Structure formats: structure tokens, C-alpha cells
Amino acid sequence: MLGEFNLIDEIKKRFPTPDGVTGIGDDCAILPQHSDRETLVSTDMLMEGVHFLMDDVSPYDLGWKSAAVNVSDIAGMGGRPEGCFLSFALPKTLNDNWLLQFIDGFKALCDRFACPLLGGDTTSSLDRLCISVTVLGSSVKQLPGQAWTPGSARRRSDARSGDLICVTGNLGDSAAGLKAVLDSAGNSSASNCPSSSAAAILRERHYRPIPQVEAGLVLSATPEVHAMMDISDGIGSDLRHILKASEVSAEVDVNSIPLSKELIQFCSEQSTDDCDPLTFALDGGEDYQLLFTATPAAVEALKAKGLRFYVIGRITGASSACQLTWLNTDRDFHGFTHF
Amino acid sequence: MLGEFNLIDEIKKRFPTPDGVTGIGDDCAILPQHSDRETLVSTDMLMEGVHFLMDDVSPYDLGWKSAAVNVSDIAGMGGRPEGCFLSFALPKTLNDNWLLQFIDGFKALCDRFACPLLGGDTTSSLDRLCISVTVLGSSVKQLPGQAWTPGSARRRSDARSGDLICVTGNLGDSAAGLKAVLDSAGNSSASNCPSSSAAAILRERHYRPIPQVEAGLVLSATPEVHAMMDISDGIGSDLRHILKASEVSAEVDVNSIPLSKELIQFCSEQSTDDCDPLTFALDGGEDYQLLFTATPAAVEALKAKGLRFYVIGRITGASSACQLTWLNTDRDFHGFTHF
Numbered sequence: 001m002l003g004e005f006n007l008i009d010e011i012k013k014r015f016p017t018p019d020g021v022t023g024i025g026d027d028c029a030i031l032p033q034h035s036d037r038e039t040l041v042s043t044d045m046l047m048e049g050v051h052f053l054m055d056d057v058s059p060y061d062l063g064w065k066s067a068a069v070n071v072s073d074i075a076g077m078g079g080r081p082e083g084c085f086l087s088f089a090l091p092k093t094l095n096d097n098w099l100l101q102f103i104d105g106f107k108a109l110c111d112r113f114a115c116p117l118l119g120g121d122t123t124s125s126l127d128r129l130c131i132s133v134t135v136l137g138s139s140v141k142q143l144p145g146q147a148w149t150p151g152s153a154r155r156r157s158d159a160r161s162g163d164l165i166c167v168t169g170n171l172g173d174s175a176a177g178l179k180a181v182l183d184s185a186g187n188s189s190a191s192n193c194p195s196s197s198a199a200a201i202l203r204e205r206h207y208r209p210i211p212q213v214e215a216g217l218v219l220s221a222t223p224e225v226h227a228m229m230d231i232s233d234g235i236g237s238d239l240r241h242i243l244k245a246s247e248v249s250a251e252v253d254v255n256s257i258p259l260s261k262e263l264i265q266f267c268s269e270q271s272t273d274d275c276d277p278l279t280f281a282l283d284g285g286e287d288y289q290l291l292f293t294a295t296p297a298a299v300e301a302l303k304a305k306g307l308r309f310y311v312i313g314r315i316t317g318a319s320s321a322c323q324l325t326w327l328n329t330d331r332d333f334h335g336f337t338h339f
Numbered sequence: 340m341l342g343e344f345n346l347i348d349e350i351k352k353r354f355p356t357p358d359g360v361t362g363i364g365d366d367c368a369i370l371p372q373h374s375d376r377e378t379l380v381s382t383d384m385l386m387e388g389v390h391f392l393m394d395d396v397s398p399y400d401l402g403w404k405s406a407a408v409n410v411s412d413i414a415g416m417g418g419r420p421e422g423c424f425l426s427f428a429l430p431k432t433l434n435d436n437w438l439l440q441f442i443d444g445f446k447a448l449c450d451r452f453a454c455p456l457l458g459g460d461t462t463s464s465l466d467r468l469c470i471s472v473t474v475l476g477s478s479v480k481q482l483p484g485q486a487w488t489p490g491s492a493r494r495r496s497d498a499r500s501g502d503l504i505c506v507t508g509n510l511g512d513s514a515a516g517l518k519a520v521l522d523s524a525g526n527s528s529a530s531n532c533p534s535s536s537a538a539a540i541l542r543e544r545h546y547r548p549i550p551q552v553e554a555g556l557v558l559s560a561t562p563e564v565h566a567m568m569d570i571s572d573g574i575g576s577d578l579r580h581i582l583k584a585s586e587v588s589a590e591v592d593v594n595s596i597p598l599s600k601e602l603i604q605f606c607s608e609q610s611t612d613d614c615d616p617l618t619f620a621l622d623g624g625e626d627y628q629l630l631f632t633a634t635p636a637a638v639e640a641l642k643a644k645g646l647r648f649y650v651i652g653r654i655t656g657a658s659s660a661c662q663l664t665w666l667n668t669d670r671d672f673h674g675f676t677h678f
Binding site: 026031034039043048050087088089118119120125132137155156157 | 361364365366367368369370371372373374375376377378379380381382383384386387388389390412413415416418422424426427428457458459460462463464465466467469471473475476477478480492494495496568569584
């Protein structure tokens with residue numbers, strides 16, 4: 001096994017530090033500040049046995065996803081990623097090849113979004129792998145007295161009555177992909193069969209989510225895009241966070257939820273009744289699309305800019321009850337909770 | 340057990356967010372930037388069974404220490420803590436009382452150093468507790484072309500030939516305290532005996548380290564304090580990092596290493612031969628004192644300011660061999676490595 005310092009050297013080789021920034025090697029990383037900017041910080045932990053099973057996920061995919069879920073939080077506020085920090089507790093059974101492939105996947109995601117690795121922590125674990133990633137980003141500093149400075153961070157608390165509720169892409173693919181993974185893991189004879197092409201595509205979407213950084217930047221540059229967040233726990237949960245933080249009620253038309261043809265095909269192939277696209281889309285997590293509210297005029301302006309997104313509902317009014325009404329269904333959806 | 344969102348609410352209640360900062364509740368925390376400052380970032384992971392045993396440490400102490408080791412990294416560069424992020428993976432067996440005491444200990448350390456908790460992640464673990472903390476700090480931006488801007492971050496790479504090597508306090512207490520903990524844990528009849536007062540004090544130093552933030556700020560404000568870091572793995576390891584980063588050699592006089600009277604008493608009480616103060620001081624970790632190099636003139640200036648510290652050696656010259664020579668001993672010391 002690579003020793004602690006050899007591992008750090010291998011990581012340093014793969015992640016050059018940008019000019020003007022101090023990366024791996026001191027007690028802290030150092031990033032310059034600019035008086036017209038704000039620093040965004042988010043952190044996520046992934047635990048073996050809870051967030052992933054070693055037999056089900058490739059090290060490359062796990063590395064990719066560990067970085068992606070954090071960069072997505074920067075996207076969720078309309079910021080630009082500036083650097084990330086990777087900590088892991090490594091069981092002694094983990095081989096070097098696994099570790100280097102994990103780092104390659106992590107790097108591929110970071111490189112795609114120009115988000116350099118600037119530090120972290122490497123330690124050992126008695127049994128299970130634990131991964132923690134922190135990402136820093138930046139956004140334009142909000143000007144005092146101005147409602148929406150272009151490029152400023154968008155919070156959950158700014159949804160207004162009359163706003164349309166929008167998402168930047170299909171929902172449910174990741175949750176269905178996870179079901180495809182678990183089904184083939186639980187049934188070794190099934191895993192020997194070639195799975196359907198839909199299942200393969202959904203699995204890829206589960207393991208290699210694409211943070212919506214570019215869409216987030218377009219949205220934060222648009223006046224009257226109000227509340228925004230990334231969809232990590234399913235909109236049945238995430239939209240309720242916006243309603244609670246903004247003290248508003250909303251209605252969502254389930255017929256407007258964007259569903260991929262792969263999700264619909266996958267559900268039609270399943271023999272059980274519990275496999276329904278809307279359950280995956282509204283109760284399933286990890287789509288990492290953006291959920292935002294904006295005035296109808298801003299929605300028109302964004303369409304004119306060519307941004308791809310879908311209107312799924314509207315903020316019906318200020319309300320401390322924060323009611324979420326689903327139209328065209330008699331069901332209710334609450335998203336995914338961790339414990 | 341508190342659910343995920345109740346736990347977050349309990350944490351939010353205990354950690355008010357300072358004015359001008361966005362804390363817990365959005366995808367990211369938001370901190371303002373200032374063009375004359377730099378952002379310092381450090382992160383550490385603590386894993387049950389590796390860094391701590393649940394039966395040996397109180398939840399309050401573990402919370403304190405989890406925050407302290409991170410704040411110490413900000414101190415190690417001479418910065419000021421600005422905010423921290425706490426993630427944990429919680430086994431289902433952990434009760435709410437344990438968790439709230441952990442948070443109280445974490446808060447006590449944060450409050451002492453005015454370092455607000457601004458975010459984190461809460462998730463579950465199949466068995467062992469894993470904790471990850473990230474801390475942000477700030478220092479003065481280094482002016483271009485100037486060697487040491489007062490208040491700027493001090494790195495490992497700036498030690499110069501002729502510098503004196505200094506530490507801000509006693510070494511070895513934490514490692515001896517850990518031995519006292521493990522000895523009484525491994526021998527239940529011994530743990531029923533009242534332990535010596537020295538052992539009790541050393542245990543406290545192991546579990547409640549005090550980050551040297553104030554000393555770090557005095558040091559970074561002093562011109563010609565060159566290299567600096569905090570002592571986490573013992574100077575047998577940490578000083579070598581400075582030598583390697585600065586490409587210099589050094590000598591350290593073991594007779595100059597500051598040792599507490601409790602450490603000397605504890606070692607004299609032990610029946611085995613392997614219990615020697617220098618081994619604890621130079622090979623043991625987690626003292627969280629500062630290790631720095633400075634010109635003799637700067638050392639005099641710091642003494643005149645009343646800063647408490649000890650000169651233990653000197654940088655003997657530039658050298659790619661990065662030789663570390665121990666004076667007044669025929670032994671060698673390499674500090675603690677994690678795997």
C-alpha cells in the first residue's frame with residue numbers, strides 16, 4: 001500500500017495548483033479574496049454501506065460522484081467552483097489501484113468544472129471507507145439595497161408569490177438507476193444477463209451526475225430568478241425547503257414533471273407495481289438538477305437565452321403553512337430522508 | 340433518536356450566524372470577501388477506532404478536540420478563524436444525549452476562538468462514527484515583492500539559514516496523556532485506582548488541546564518570522580516537513596525541548612523502560628503547539644513582546660539533503676505517521 005506521504009505525492013502530481021493559490025502541503029490552503037466577491041462553502045460526507053457499496057460502484061464513478069455532489073451545491077446557488085478538499089478514511093484492504101482510479105474519477109469531474117483540489121486529509125479506517133469533500137466557490141457580492149445583483153448567490157428563502165417553479169432537467173433517472181444497480185446486485189443470475197439499454201443509461205446517470213454549473217451561472221445572472229437550490233433529496237423534499245425558508249405555498253402539476261424516455265421504458269419493463277416514474281421523480285434523490293423560482297417575465301427571458309428548463313408549478317402565495325399541493329394526482333410526495 | 344432535520348435545528352439553535360454571513364440552511368454558506376485578505380482552509384477527519392475509542396473519550400471532549408485540531412491549522416499559519424463546518428456519519432446506536440454533549444464541546448471550543456459553525460453534513464453510518472471538520476480562516480494578503488507582509492500567512496517553505504527553531508509550549512504531554520488513557524482502558528483493575536494527578540493533567544491536555552491562535556497572530560504580525568506550522572505529528576515528523584519544503588538542514592538540541600513537570604513525573608512513575616519524556620515529546624503527536632523559525636533579531640523582538648516560547652535549535656544551512664541532526668543524544672526521532 002502507498003504510505004500516507006506517497007499517496008499525497010500521487011495526488012499532488014495529478015492536481016496542479018493554479019497561479020495565485022496555495023494548495024496541498026501547508027497547514028491550510030490559501031485563496032485570494034476580492035472585495036466584490038463572496039465565498040460559497042459546502043461539504044458532503046459519503047459513507048460505505050450507506051451511500052455506496054464497494055461491490056456495486058467502480059472507484060472511478062465513486063470519485064466522480066464524490067466531487068459532483070459538492071460542485072452541485074455551488075451550482076445550486078449560482079456560483080462558480082474555486083477549489084475543493086478531499087478527505088478519506090481508508091480501510092487497509094483497499095488496494096492502490098482502487099485508490100488511484102478513485103482519484104482519476106474525482107479529477108475528471110474537477111477538471112471539467114475547473115475546480116482544483118487544494119487540500120484534504122488522508123487517514124485510515126478499521127473497516128469502512130468514508131469520504132468527505134468540501135468545495136469552495138464564489139459569487140458576486142450582493143449590493144446593499146438591491147434585490148438581485150446579477151451574479152449574486154441565490155438562496156432558498158427568496159421565492160415570491162406568483163413565481164413559476166422550474167427545474168433544469170429530467171427527474172427520477174438517478175433513483176431508477178440506483179434501483180437497477182440494487183436489483184442486479186441482489187440477484188446474481190440477473191446480473192449475468194445483459195440489462196436493458198434503458199437500465200444501463202439510468203445507472204450511468206446515477207453514478208455520473210453532471211452538476212449544472214453553467215445553468216446556475218446563467219440563472220444567477222438573470223434578475224428576478226429568486227429562490228434556487230440543487231435537487232439532491234427529490235423535489236418532494238427539496239421544494240418544501242424552499243417553501244419553508246420563503247414562507248410561501250405552492251402547487252406542482254405532476255403532468256409537467258420532465259421524465260426521460262429511459263425512465264419510462266425502465267418502469268414499463270419492471271414486473272412489480274411499485275415501479276412508477278413519478279415515485280422516482282418526486283421521492284427519489286440525487287438528480288442534481290437545479291430547482292428555481294422566477295417571475296414569468298424572467299422565465300420568458302431565460303427561454304429567449306436558450307436555457308433548457310421546464311416549468312412544473314407556481315408559488316401560490318405567502319403562507320406560514322407552506323402548503324405543497326400536487327395537481328393531477330391524489331398522491332403525496334416527500335422525497336428522501338437520510339435517517 | 341432526533342431525526343436529521345431536528346438535529347440540524349438543535350445545532351442551529353446553538354450556533355447563531357454572525358451578521359453579514361449566511362450559515363446553515365442553504366446549499367452553501369456565504370462569507371464576504373475583502374480585497375486585502377486571503378482565505379485559509381483546512382480540513383481533518385476523525386474516525387472511530389483509529390483516532391478515538393467511544394469508551395475512552397467523553398462526547399464533550401471529542402467535540403472540543405474535533406474543533407481544536409482544525410482551528411489549530413489556522414493558528415499554524417498565523418491566521419484568524421472565520422467559520423467552521425461539521426460533518427458526521429452517525430451510527431444508529433448513538434443516543435441523542437451523547438450527540439448534544441458532543442455539540443456542546445464543539446461549541447465551547449468554537450466560542451473561545453469566535454469561530455462560528457456555518458454548515459456541514461449529517462448522515463448515518465452502519466457502525467462507526469466518522470467526523471470531518473473544515474475550518475476557514477483569513478490572513479492579510481501578501482504584498483507583491485515584499486518578503487513578509489505583517490499578518491500574512493506563514494508557510495512551511497520559508498525557513499532560512501541562520502533562523503532559530505522555536506516552539507510555543509511543552510511537547511509530549513498529549514502523547515503521554517494518550518498512554519495514560521490506553522493504560523487505564525486496558526487494565527480495568529488499574530482504572531479503579533485513583534490515577535496520579537500527573538496522569539489526570541496529561542489526559543486533559545490530550546483531550547482538550549488549546550489551539551495557539553493568539554500566539555500565531557503575534558507571530559504572523561512579526562517581520563522575519565519565516566516558516567511556521569502547528570505540531571500535530573510530533574516535531575520528529577513536522578520539523579522534517581519544514582526542512583523539506585524549505586530545502587534546509589537543521590539541528591535540534593534535545594536538552595532544550597520544553598517538558599512539563601507532569602510529563603517528567605508521569606514517566607518517573609511508570610515501571611517500564613519505554614516511557615521516556617523525549618520519546619513522547621519528539622515522536623508523539625497532537626501537542627498543537629506552534630513550530631516556527633525566525634531570525635535571532637525576531638526572536639529577541641518576540642521575547643520583548645512577552646510571547647512565551649522556547650528556542651530548540653537552528654537552521655544550519657541550505658541543503659537538498661534536509662538533514663535533521665539531534666544534539667546531545669545518539670537517538671533519532673521520526674514522529675507519528677497515520678498509515
